[in-house]
Amino acid sequence: MSTSTISLDQLIAWLSRFRDLVTEKQSYLTELDSAIGDADHGANMVRGMNAVVEKIGAEPATAADALLKSVGMTLVTSVGGASGPLYGTLFLRMGVNAGPVTELDAAALGAALRAGLEGVVARGKAEAGDKTMFDAIAPALDAWDVAVADGADVAAAASVALTAADKGRLATEPLVARKGRASYLGERSAGHIDPGATSSTLLFQALVDTVSS
Amino acid sequence: MIGIVVVSHSPALAQAAVDLALEMVGETPPPIAIAAGAGDGIIGTDAVKVAAAIDEVASGEGVLVFMDLGSAVLSSTMATEFMTTTDEVRLTDAPFVEGLIAAIVLANAGASLDEVDREARAAMGAKQSQLADQGGAPDAVAAAAAPAAETPAMDAPAADSASADPTEVTVEVPLVNPDGLHARPASLIVQALAGVDAKLTITDVTAGKGPVSGNSLIGIMSLGAAKDHVLKFTATGGSAQEAVDTLVTMTGEGFGELAS
Structure with missing residues (x-):
């Protein structure tokens, strides 16, 4: 497989791999969420991504925008928790930004992910350090952009993005949550890694697994 | 609607x-x-x-x-x-x-x-004023005091300042139903005044609370008016007399809650 761009089939493989990873890590996500949330993040993400894989298998999309829009809407209607509108918005905005193409280069995929993140911010009003998915995705995309400016292809950009996402995820541990259910805990939310930042890191892990294989 | x-x-x-x-x-x-x-x-x-x-x-x-x-x-x-x-x-x-x-x-x-x-x-105004004396977290008590006073329902002109209005009608009448002005009678008042050309306020003269707007369920409930308290209805507007008469009748009949 080519790694300089990502094809429609690879986007589908990426989503499928993300489903596999959240399934694999379901109990870990649940464990993180039971510490500071309502212990449903693992189950919600698995249910949502199972619905996504089923949907895009049943109604194959012919362009990136249609595919990503379908993913977003499926998450909105199947997740139930706050991850539904947040991940749903991420994919819907990615789709709008990507447009009706069948292939994305590193810059285009980075721009689509950036648009998705901006949607998440608009939806959830999260800022850096609020102990949310933003804290994994934002540094990942910053690293992505730097790599692309240096001429990186999708595989290389995804690799540095994953490293940055994981670093951002681990850095949520000492933070006091300021958004969502965890924020009700105040200071007691410190000392736990954020489950949303963790599932977002898996999104980059899935991308690396897909474009590097 | x-x-x-x-x-x-x-x-x-x-x-x-x-x-x-x-x-x-x-x-x-x-x-x-x-x-x-x-x-x-x-x-x-x-x-x-x-x-x-x-x-x-x-x-x-x-x-x-x-x-x-x-x-x-x-x-x-x-x-x-x-x-x-x-x-x-x-x-x-x-x-x-x-x-x-x-x-x-x-x-x-x-x-x-x-x-x-x-x-x-x-x-939350009605509940907050009912529970204002229950201690609780300091923030909650402060919040309870403020919204009760700021409730839009309380924005109605004070009875005294409206006395210049020639249409103003004021009547005082005692509450006779056993449970006072709880949610159901308050709801009946709001509905009775719907579409009537009058601005009506209610004051619990006995408790010194109000005036509150007759269009506000929560405002009326926040009075917490009990049986035998004297209510003052003050109305202005084209149908002020009709509005006051309606409420006087409803109050006198105990809002349909008197044992027959």
């Missing part, structure tokens, strides 16, 4: 809250739709369901959306991007149960989206 949408993680919670609120109004309630739960029996919220509920109750006069918490808020904001209606849609931060009850009563009386939303947001 405006439409009302109730968004909850739990269909049972939403239905029960709506049922409770409907106890306060007659047989032709305002359009209400519930958007609760996600997927197959999952506790959660779904923006697509919320958008469909908004479209269902929109009839040109606006839609007020009540939410429980968390993802209900995110799903409702997202729903405003999915809905097809061009009605004004307002997501209210009013308390779920108290706000919904206040809103249904006022919406049923034909009030505008702005009026209903304002009343719903002030809906």
Whole structure:
């Protein structure tokens, strides 16, 4: 497989791999969420991504925008928790930004992910350090952009993005949550890694697994 | 009438809250739709369901959306991007149960989206003034004191300052029903005044509370007026006399709560 761009089939493989990873890590996500949330993040993400894989298998999309829009809407209607509108918005905005193409280069995929993140911010009003998915995705995309400016292809950009996402995820541990259910805990939310930042890191892990294989 | 949408993680919670609120109004309630739960029996919220509920109750006069918490808020904001209606849609931060009850009563009386939303947001006022002496967290006590005074229902002109109005009518009458001005009589007053050309305020003369607007369920309830307290009705406007007469009659009949 080519790694300089990502094809429609690879986007589908990426989503499928993300489903596999959240399934694999379901109990870990649940464990993180039971510490500071309502212990449903693992189950919600698995249910949502199972619905996504089923949907895009049943109604194959012919362009990136249609595919990503379908993913977003499926998450909105199947997740139930706050991850539904947040991940749903991420994919819907990615789709709008990507447009009706069948292939994305590193810059285009980075721009689509950036648009998705901006949607998440608009939806959830999260800022850096609020102990949310933003804290994994934002540094990942910053690293992505730097790599692309240096001429990186999708595989290389995804690799540095994953490293940055994981670093951002681990850095949520000492933070006091300021958004969502965890924020009700105040200071007691410190000392736990954020489950949303963790599932977002898996999104980059899935991308690396897909474009590097 | 405006439409009302109730968004909850739990269909049972939403239905029960709506049922409770409907106890306060007659047989032709305002359009209400519930958007609760996600997927197959999952506790959660779904923006697509919320958008469909908004479209269902929109009839040109606006839609007020009540939410429980968390993802209900995110799903409702997202729903405003999915809905097809061009009605004004307002997501209210009013308390779920108290706000919904206040809103249904006022919406049923034909009030505008702005009026209903304002009343719903002030809906903690009655409970806060009832519980103001219960200690609790310092913040809560401070908050209880402030909204009770700031409740829009309390904005009505003070009886004295309106005395220059030639249409002003004032009557004092004792409360005779055993339970005083609780939710049901308060609801009856709001509904009796709906569409009447009069601004009417109610003061609990005995307790020295008020005046509050006769159009505000929560305002009337916040008086906490008990049996034998003297109420003062002050009205201005073209139908001031009629409004006061109606309330005097209703009060004298104990709002239908006297043992026959």
